[in-house]
Amino acid sequence: MQTLDDVQGVPFIDLADRFGTPLYVYDSAVLTATYRRLRAALNPGLELLYSLKANPNVSVCAVLGSLGAGAEVSSVTELMTARRAGIPADRILFLGPGKGAAEHRMCLDEGVGAVVVESLAEMRLLDELARSRGTVAPVVLRVNPAFTVKGARLTMGGRPRQFGIDEMELMDRPGLLRDHPGLRIRGVHVYLGTRILDEALVVENTTRILDLAVRLAARLGFPLELVDVGGGLGVAYFDGERDLDVDTLAAGLNPVLAAFRADHPATRLIMELGRYLSADAGIYVSRVLYTKTSMGARFAVLDGGTHHHMAAVGIGSYVKRNFPIRKLGPDAGDHQPWQLAGPLCTPNDLLGKNVPLPELRSGDLVGVLRSGAYGPTASPVRFLSHGYPAEVLVHEGQPYLVRERERPEDLLDSQRLAPVVAPVAG
Numbered sequence: 001m002q003t004l005d006d007v008q009g010v011p012f013i014d015l016a017d018r019f020g021t022p023l024y025v026y027d028s029a030v031l032t033a034t035y036r037r038l039r040a041a042l043n044p045g046l047e048l049l050y051s052l053k054a055n056p057n058v059s060v061c062a063v064l065g066s067l068g069a070g071a072e073v074s075s076v077t078e079l080m081t082a083r084r085a086g087i088p089a090d091r092i093l094f095l096g097p098g099k100g101a102a103e104h105r106m107c108l109d110e111g112v113g114a115v116v117v118e119s120l121a122e123m124r125l126l127d128e129l130a131r132s133r134g135t136v137a138p139v140v141l142r143v144n145p146a147f148t149v150k151g152a153r154l155t156m157g158g159r160p161r162q163f164g165i166d167e168m169e170l171m172d173r174p175g176l177l178r179d180h181p182g183l184r185i186r187g188v189h190v191y192l193g194t195r196i197l198d199e200a201l202v203v204e205n206t207t208r209i210l211d212l213a214v215r216l217a218a219r220l221g222f223p224l225e226l227v228d229v230g231g232g233l234g235v236a237y238f239d240g241e242r243d244l245d246v247d248t249l250a251a252g253l254n255p256v257l258a259a260f261r262a263d264h265p266a267t268r269l270i271m272e273l274g275r276y277l278s279a280d281a282g283i284y285v286s287r288v289l290y291t292k293t294s295m296g297a298r299f300a301v302l303d304g305g306t307h308h309h310m311a312a313v314g315i316g317s318y319v320k321r322n323f324p325i326r327k328l329g330p331d332a333g334d335h336q337p338w339q340l341a342g343p344l345c346t347p348n349d350l351l352g353k354n355v356p357l358p359e360l361r362s363g364d365l366v367g368v369l370r371s372g373a374y375g376p377t378a379s380p381v382r383f384l385s386h387g388y389p390a391e392v393l394v395h396e397g398q399p400y401l402v403r404e405r406e407r408p409e410d411l412l413d414s415q416r417l418a419p420v421v422a423p424v425a426g
């Protein structure tokens with residue numbers, strides 16, 4: 001295996017010395033290559049949105065935005081992030097089952113492309129709000145389809161869910177438009193699952209979603225301006241998984257998209273992707289503090305752990321499976337199984353179990369690869385009051401600190417000491 005020394009010529013050791021560890025490092029060249037490869041392969045009529053949930057760093061978002069991605073956001077802060085990253089409001093969809101009046105107001109203020117409504121009750125609320133402002137809110141109906149498609153690691157559709165409005169329920173409401181004069185229904189959104197690694201499944205999902213969208217628009221009587229076919233494209237993390245093949249995906253998907261566009265030339269087609277666009281561009285870098293053996297097992301205790309990388313504990317599986325993990329810098333020599341423990345006082349804080357690595361010594365750097373999605377934001381970063389790690393983006397050969405490490409003051413200053421004890425000096 002080739003040694004892993006640097007990002008765009010910037011050595012990991014320099015990044016670690018300059019910015020400290022533990023550290024997330026993002027590579028803009030990988031973000032760019034991943035986006036461009038997919039963009040070039042898929043029907044140009046398919047718009048790509050970046051789902052900020054996967055990695056909401058404003059600079060990561062800005063790289064993808066600069067390449068032409070729109071955004072799919074699910075909180076006020078994500079909306080502000082996407083705007084600050086330079087993504088035009090009309091290329092943003094706001095989605096999520098628990099949007100309240102504050103979120104709706106902000107969507108109207110900003111002029112987002114559409115609010116993806118997830119329940120009839122939410123539609124009523126947004127309808128009232130829009131009418132009270134004398135405006136009409138653009139919305140997309142998120143549908144919980146009656147069908148399910150197997151093969152995603154997390155499936156939606158065909159079962160009770162808090163997401164979307166049941167297909168049956170919508171089909172039973174031909175008066176839906178008339179009842180909501182404050183809404184302009186622009187289209188249909190369906191999201192069928194995440195971590196999909198089977199190209200044929202994406203094609204099947206998309207085919208069924210397009211069919212559903214056409215039936216629904218006809219039944220309810222709105223012009224189908226757009227269909228968001230979800231996404232959920234995966235990346236391989238574990239032994240036995242393989243990455244999606246973009247050419248195979250395109251060969252299956254493009255004819256479906258082209259046929260739809262031929263029949264519905266005025267309808268925009270949208271796919272939203274989080275993990276697929278950001279995962280491969282990130283490495284979680286931590287430093288070995290100590291090595292020890294316990295009952296014959298080799299442990300390296302790292303300064304980083306699962307509080308920054310919860311996914312490394314294991315995704316959707318009871319058996320621990322390791323993310324790809326490498327020693328950074330020289331890694332010659334015999335590989336032996338290592339237990340990679342973090343600093344937390346829980347036995348679950350293992351970034352990797354029995355990871356084959358060369359001899360590790362105090363000060364060595366270890367990298368968890370493919371960590372650009374669902375990293376720190378999806379982790380209990382404040383567990384044991386360690387706080388958020390620093391994040392660095394390497395762009396055109398230059399490292400940029402794109403998120404400061406949380407300091408003890410940051411964690412303490414937001415707390416208030418109630419008058420339960422006499423204040424301690426200092």
Ligand SMILES: *Cc1c(COP(=O)(O)O)cnc(C)c1O
Nearest residue numbers: 051054191194195232273274275
């Ligand atoms: C989480 C989510 C995404 C992003 O999923 P990935 O698997 O990271 O691509 C997209 N759309 C919706 C509705 C989601 O909930």
